[in-house]
Amino acid sequence: MKFTPKYFMVPNTADIFRNSIHINGKVTRELLHRIILLSGSGLSPWALQRDPLFVKRRVAEHTGCHGDLLKDDMAPCLRLTQLNQLLSVSVDPPRFLPGFAPFIDGTILLNPTTPPPATNSPTVATSAGYELADFPERDLLFTLTSTESYLDLSAQDLEFGFNETRRDRILRTYVRNSYYYHLNEIFSTLKNEYTDWEKPVQNPLSVRDATLEVLSDGHTAAPLIRIGYLHALRGGKTFFLHFLHQSGERDFPQVRKHMYIRK
Structure with missing residues (x-):
């Protein structure tokens, strides 16, 4: 995967900024030259109704x-x-x-009717979501910010943080509404992987930051990166952009300050 400004400088072509669920629709498939996915994909739990x-x-x-x-x-x-x-x-x-969101209607958006193609690639290349990356003839640029979950928390939670009990309630709600199976195992894994075990005492702001990370990764970053990975495995030209800048004038807190470029 690579990124180059020339991606935006090709004349006489059409780009589309949107969710990947529409890219392979019957109506749009032949109309697009390049795809730009901004902070989301068809694999995100909020993408389909x-x-x-x-x-x-x-x-x-x-x-x-x-x-x-x-x-x-x-x-x-x-x-x-x-x-x-x-x-x-x-x-x-x-x-x-x-x-209100798109749904599989059988006309514009179709369920896959063919199995994944036979390949020697890793299992991830032929598992769920492969049909959303089935456009290797078109270039793909997918882009993320460092934190994609500010809107998931209240203004009070963002400003003051919260304790581990509230974090557990948020994560349990996320897991229950986003997954079908192995809910307890998923919750335990997320809690373990996104806890800084080097800190014996978690303060409210560090708990907030970890919760923002798990929500960002779960409902936006991981599904989007998966689409990019599947697209690259199919031989498509795949570009990735990570937007690091965060304005000094903002209503939400600075998270992981070392990752941002200040003015």
């Missing part, structure tokens, strides 16, 4: 556009609904999961 019928039911209840949830198209009714009523619809999804 797992229960679209739940969202459709909530919208129907709020707007009065009732009908068969499986068969009826709500669009004609929604077009006649007042804008302020549409904007006031609240889905209230589980924490760390999306409300």
